[in-house]
Amino acid sequence: MWYPPKVTQAPNEPISREEAKRQCVVLHDDDDALFDALIAAARDYVERYCNVPLATQTIEVKCDAFCDFDRLPAAPVQSVTSIAYVATDGTDATVAQGDFEGRFDGLEASIIPAYGKQWPVPRNGSRITLTAIVGYESPPPSIKHAMLLWIAEAYEKRENDAPPSWTAFDALLCNHRRGA
Structure with missing residues (x-):
């Protein structure tokens, strides 16, 4: 029986702030802290969704x-x-x-x-x-794309006024999920 893993060396984020801002068409630096948080949240969400560590x-x-x-x-x-x-x-x-x-x-x-x-x-x-x-040395393009979609939707709907539409997200990640 395996016990929960302990991360001893934290990962670098697989998506850069610049990539996330480009996806959201943001040209200013006012939301840099928000983008850093969204990138970490997207990685965490996808890791839990797929049951796979994304970054090394x-x-x-x-x-x-x-x-x-x-x-x-x-x-x-x-x-x-x-x-x-x-x-x-x-x-x-x-x-x-x-x-x-x-x-x-x-x-x-x-x-x-x-x-x-x-x-x-x-x-x-x-x-x-x-x-x-x-973790991946470099995540597959479909995983990075799904993360960028997640970040863009989370950035656009910061007020949480509408339910998320994850059809594309699910489709991009379905081949990367690992059963428990």
């Missing part, structure tokens, strides 16, 4: 057993920094980089023992800690 970030996530590595809780995965566990004698230990292989196939990521290797035996009741770099 480092996470630390814990699980109960190595069999949990059959499906990692976050994807896409760029790399694994470390796999730490408590050995049966109670000492802190890590799995050597050469003792495992990442299978980072898009939105389905897993880690398996390297050929001829097997997972070590952790102490009963302890948790295994995976530290990984996750």
